[in-house]
Amino acid sequence: MMAESSLPIALIxxxxxxxxxxxxxxxxxRLCREGAAVGxxxxxxxxxxxxxxQVLRGTELxxxxxxxxxDGLSSLMVVLVSLVALIIVVYSLRYMRHQVEQGRTTTxxxxxxxxxxxxxxxxMMWVCLTNSMVWMYVAIEGTTLxxxxxxxxxxxxxxxxxxxxxxxxxxAGVCFALFGTVLLYxxxxxxxxxxxxxxxxxxxxxxxxxxxxxxxxxxxAVAFFVVGFGTKAGLxxxxxxxxxxxxxxxxxxxxxxxGLVIKVGAYALARTITIFAPHYDAVIVFVAIMASASxxxxxxxxxxxxxxxxxxxxxxxxxxxxxIEGLGFGTYLGVYGGLFHLVNHTLFKALLFLSVGAVMxxxxxxxxxxxxxxxxxxxxxxxxxxFIGAIAMGxxxxxxGFWSKLTLFMAGGExxxxxxxxxxxxxxxxxxxxxxxxxxxxxWGHPTTEPATNPGLKEVPISIWLSMAVLAILCIVIGxxxxxxxxxxxRATECILAF
Amino acid sequence: xxxxxxxxxxxxxxxxxxxxxxxxxxxxxTWAYLVxxxxxxxxFAAFAIVTDSPQLYWWxxxxxxxxVIFIPLLLRWYITRHPAADLRPIxxxxxxxxxxxxxxxxxxxxxxxYMEFIGxxxxxxxxPGRSNLAVAFTVFAVGLYxxxxxxxxxxxxxxxxxxxxxxxxxxVVLAATLPQTVLIGIATTIVISVWVLVYITSGVxxxxxxxxxxxxxxxxx
Numbered sequence: 001m002m003a004e005s006s007l008p009i010a011l012i013x014x015x016x017x018x019x020x021x022x023x024x025x026x027x028x029x030r031l032c033r034e035g036a037a038v039g040x041x042x043x044x045x046x047x048x049x050x051x052x053x054q055v056l057r058g059t060e061l062x063x064x065x066x067x068x069x070x071d072g073l074s075s076l077m078v079v080l081v082s083l084v085a086l087i088i089v090v091y092s093l094r095y096m097r098h099q100v101e102q103g104r105t106t107t108x109x110x111x112x113x114x115x116x117x118x119x120x121x122x123x124m125m126w127v128c129l130t131n132s133m134v135w136m137y138v139a140i141e142g143t144t145l146x147x148x149x150x151x152x153x154x155x156x157x158x159x160x161x162x163x164x165x166x167x168x169x170x171x172a173g174v175c176f177a178l179f180g181t182v183l184l185y186x187x188x189x190x191x192x193x194x195x196x197x198x199x200x201x202x203x204x205x206x207x208x209x210x211x212x213x214x215x216x217x218x219x220x221a222v223a224f225f226v227v228g229f230g231t232k233a234g235l236x237x238x239x240x241x242x243x244x245x246x247x248x249x250x251x252x253x254x255x256x257x258x259g260l261v262i263k264v265g266a267y268a269l270a271r272t273i274t275i276f277a278p279h280y281d282a283v284i285v286f287v288a289i290m291a292s293a294s295x296x297x298x299x300x301x302x303x304x305x306x307x308x309x310x311x312x313x314x315x316x317x318x319x320x321x322x323x324i325e326g327l328g329f330g331t332y333l334g335v336y337g338g339l340f341h342l343v344n345h346t347l348f349k350a351l352l353f354l355s356v357g358a359v360m361x362x363x364x365x366x367x368x369x370x371x372x373x374x375x376x377x378x379x380x381x382x383x384x385x386x387f388i389g390a391i392a393m394g395x396x397x398x399x400x401g402f403w404s405k406l407t408l409f410m411a412g413g414e415x416x417x418x419x420x421x422x423x424x425x426x427x428x429x430x431x432x433x434x435x436x437x438x439x440x441x442x443x444w445g446h447p448t449t450e451p452a453t454n455p456g457l458k459e460v461p462i463s464i465w466l467s468m469a470v471l472a473i474l475c476i477v478i479g480x481x482x483x484x485x486x487x488x489x490x491r492a493t494e495c496i497l498a499f
Numbered sequence: 500x501x502x503x504x505x506x507x508x509x510x511x512x513x514x515x516x517x518x519x520x521x522x523x524x525x526x527x528x529t530w531a532y533l534v535x536x537x538x539x540x541x542x543f544a545a546f547a548i549v550t551d552s553p554q555l556y557w558w559x560x561x562x563x564x565x566x567v568i569f570i571p572l573l574l575r576w577y578i579t580r581h582p583a584a585d586l587r588p589i590x591x592x593x594x595x596x597x598x599x600x601x602x603x604x605x606x607x608x609x610x611x612x613y614m615e616f617i618g619x620x621x622x623x624x625x626x627p628g629r630s631n632l633a634v635a636f637t638v639f640a641v642g643l644y645x646x647x648x649x650x651x652x653x654x655x656x657x658x659x660x661x662x663x664x665x666x667x668x669x670x671v672v673l674a675a676t677l678p679q680t681v682l683i684g685i686a687t688t689i690v691i692s693v694w695v696l697v698y699i700t701s702g703v704x705x706x707x708x709x710x711x712x713x714x715x716x717x718x719x720x
Contacts, residue, residue: 134677138684145695152699160702164652167699171659171692172646178666178685179639186673190620198681216616 005061007051008068011078011125014044019118026111034093037114041086044121048078056487069131069201072491073339077128077267079488080343084259084350085121091354091467092117092252094460098361099250104154113153113250120146120256127264133181133198136271137174140232140264144170147261151249162244169241170231177228177268180221187217204275204498218276222283225272226290233265235324236294239317243301246313251357254309258316259350266323266342270335274496277330287328288412288420294321295427303434308356308367311438312349315393318427319345325420326408333414336493337407343485344392344400344478351471352389358382358460358468359442363451369441371451376443378457383443385468390439392475394432399479505545505627509634511538512668513607516638516661517599520645521592525653529574532657536566539664542631546671550622555671557679561686562667569690570660574653577697581704589648602644603637610636620673628672635672639665652700652710656693663689 018040026033054061055075062069070078096113099105105113123142130136144167152163185198191214192206210218231238242262246254277283298318305311323345326338360367362379376383392399395406405428412421451457459465478485515535522528540562547555590598611633614624622628638661645658667685670677704710 132681134681135684138681138688141688141692145691148695148699152702155702155706157703157706160699160706164696164699164703167692167696168646168655168659171696172643172662175639175662175666179669182666182669182673185677186620186623189674189676198677220616 001058002060002062003054005051005054005063005070007047007054008061008063008070008129010047011044011051011082011129012068012122014047015040015118015121015125019115019122022111022118023115026114027108033111033114037089037118038086038093040118041082041089041121044125045079045082045086048075048082051075052079052488055491063129066131066199066201067135068129070129071201072488072493072495073267073270074128076339076343076488076492077263078125080263080346081124081128081260082121084346085117085124085256087350087467087470088252088256088259088354089114089117091255091357091464094463095252095357095361096250099154102365109153113150116146116150117256120150124260124264128267131200133184133200133203133272134178136200136268137178137181140174140177140229140268141171143261143264144174144232147245147253147257150253150256151245153250153253159248162241162248166241166245169238173231173238174228176224176231180224180228180272183217183221183224187214187221190214200271203272207275207279210279215280219280219282222273222276222280222286225269226287229265229268229272230290230324231265232262233269233320233324234262234317235265235290235320236297236317239294239298242317243310243313246316246353247307247309251309251353251360254312255350255353255357258312258353259346262316262320263323263342263346266320266327266338269324270327270339270496274327274330274335277328284328284330284415284417288325288417291321291325291328292420292423294318294324295423299427299430299434303430306368306370308359308369308438308442309353311369311434312352312356315352315431315434316345316349318431319349319393321427322405322408322424325424326411329411329415329417331411331414332493332497333407333411335496336489337404337411339489339492340407340482340485341401341404343489344404344475347471347474347478348389348392348399348401351385351468351475352393354464354468354471355382355386355389358385358464361460361464362457366451369438372442374443374445375451375457379443379459381459381465381469383439385465385472386443387436387439388472388475390435391432392479394435395428396432397479398476400475400482402479403482502549502627505542505549506630508538508542508545509627509631509668511535512542512664513603513634513637513641516641516664517603519657519661520599520641520649520654521596523592525578525651526575528654528657529571529578532574532660533567533571535661535664536562536570539668540567542668543671546631546675549627550675552675554677554679555675558667558671558682561682565686565690566660566664570693573690573693573697574656577653577701581701581710589650595648599641599644602640606637606640607633622675623672632669632672635665635668637665638668641665650711652696652703656696656700659696660689660693663692 021036052075126139148167152159188206192209234242302314323342326334392401395401519531543558642661
């Protein structure tokens with residue numbers, strides 16, 4: 001059933017309104033700066049839950065004619081995005097005030113920080129809700145530009161360098177996706193005249209009408225989508241921007257980048273390549289090769305890092321490979337597993353980046369593994385959160401990463417792509433080893449050197465560890481009781497396969 | 500007559516794009532980009548007349564506003580506030596020109612010859628659409644070439660603009676019926692992208708004292 005609703009408009013409008021309040025009144029009143037940001041994210045989450053509830057009851061929502069559309073996949077994304085955005089805003093409250101105390105930024109600049117965060121949330125909502133291929137491209141560019149300004153928020157040489165590379169590479173990369181969209185549009189005009197070719201909801205039907213002679217143009221469009229959206233997702237070999245941007249941004253923004261921004265690319269690929277996969281076997285193998293390369297190169301690079309944030313960034317390159325591989329399989333199990341891993345990676349990677357942020361908060365900005373030892377006794381909550389994230393990413397039961405990886409391996413087996421399954425299992429073992437090794441070095445053992453021996457070292461304030469604890473609990477709950485997320489995932493998978 | 504005019508205009512787009520890429524003086528390069536954008540707007544206008552598509556006039560307006568006015572203004576704003584550094588490109592000018600010429604000929608020839616595989620519509624296969632699309636892909640390639648070989652941040656911004664212009668030029672033949680709102684969205688995005696890049700480049704200059712992207716190497720260590 002379909003219904004016209006104003007809720008999708010509210011999902012975009014609420015963070016925009018919050019951004020306007022922050023940017024206009026935030027300089028004078030802290031309530032209008034931090035309160036509006038928390039309120040905006042909270043209300044957005046509430047609306048997202050309402051929307052998801054309607055979708056789960058079998059009602060798809062439309063707004064502005066067919067410009068905005070909420071189906072299973074959109075509802076999954078808006079809930080995930082607004083939840084993680086709220087957690088990151090709450091984490092930022094104390095963390096960014098501490099950055100002001102440390103002299104890294106000023107109270108006045110925090111207005112820009114929270115304003116951009118809200119604009120980012122609005123752009124993310126727009127990506128997830130738009131029903132137009134071209135508007136999706138525009139909204140994805142919007143997320144890039146807003147986050148670029150957040151990456152260089154400290155206005156230091158490293159942040160500026162990372163931000164410059166980020167904008168240049170991602171804007172250039174996403175241009176390929178625009179080319180892909182144009183090719184698809186022209187092919188649709190030829191083979192499915194009269195159909196609204198730019199609507200995502202129509203794409204499946206249009207591509208199904210393509211004759212065999214359209215194979216070249218279809219595969220060319222797929223290649224452009226993979227390059228374009230793959231750049232945004234941080235897929236190898238288009239990942240050069242990712243480690244720098246993730247490492248140099250403020251810690252909450254690193255969580256945002258790894259947790260949400262790269263998922264935009266994965267979401268766009270879910271909306272496009274999954275439609276082609278059932279028609280062209282070459283797409284499945286092509287995507288599986290790209291994804292496996294991403295997994296392998298990401299994990300090998302991660303092992304070579306001493307900087308914790310860069311280590312996590314390379315793990316993102318590796319883990320996004322699982323997501324893209326599952327989506328590329330194009331089967332129920334593959335898409336389900338890909339989306340499940342997308343959700344799980346958002347949760348445990350945000351948790352890990354926030355945990356590293358907590359370590360930096362407590363130690364005055366240290367983030368090299370070689371500089372840290374024995375922090376666990378003084379920072380038990382942070383240590384526990386880090387290990388939960390690490391084990392979840394390593395794919396050990398009973399945490400959430402185990403189930404999504406298992407689903408992906410089963411999907412690979414179903415397609416007889418045993419080499420892809422073997423690479424997936426190998427990378428998973430290496431990931432676990434890398435993360436446990438890093439966690440052991442940072443948190444384990446007796447504190448014998450600075451900063452662990454510093455009497456002033458203590459656990460981070462409650463608003464910081466509470467944000468991490470919520471993510472850790474979600475990793476455990478989904479791991480122990482995966483059925484809790486099954487209805488949303490099932491609905492999202494069905495809506496992709498319905499194309 | 501209009502077909503010849505379109506071909507002349509698209510050749511103008513290509514030539515001025517190459518000049519914008521090769522000129523070492525940043526102010527002159529910005530002027531070349533402005534002329535390139537004028538040719539682009541002219542191509543849109545010629546297509547509007549030939550195909551009798553009134554919506555393409557919106558494209559002309561958007562191209563003039565964003566590419567002929569806003570983007571050159573942003574680049575001028577940057578150049579007047581920061582000494583127009585004349586950084587040596589990674590390749591010597593002669594070698595760069597030779598590589599660029601080979602790239603142009605090969606790219607144009609390949610795309611023009613195999614258009615049936617790339618553009619499945621009749622408008623794309625027949626002239627002047629065929630040549631226009633070949634030019635669009637070639638301009639896109641020139642943009643990529645600039646990004647790979649130029650050290651100056653402003654030159655890289657021009658490279659991004661050429662990439663986008665290549666994609667927009669292809670829209671005229673392959674997706675001329677796009678709604679105006681979509682077009683406005685695309686045009687606005689490129690202006691904001693350039694603004695963000697110029698803003699960040701200003702910061703790089705402010706802190707490092709140079710727009711040399713080769714010196715952006717702190718993160719390599």
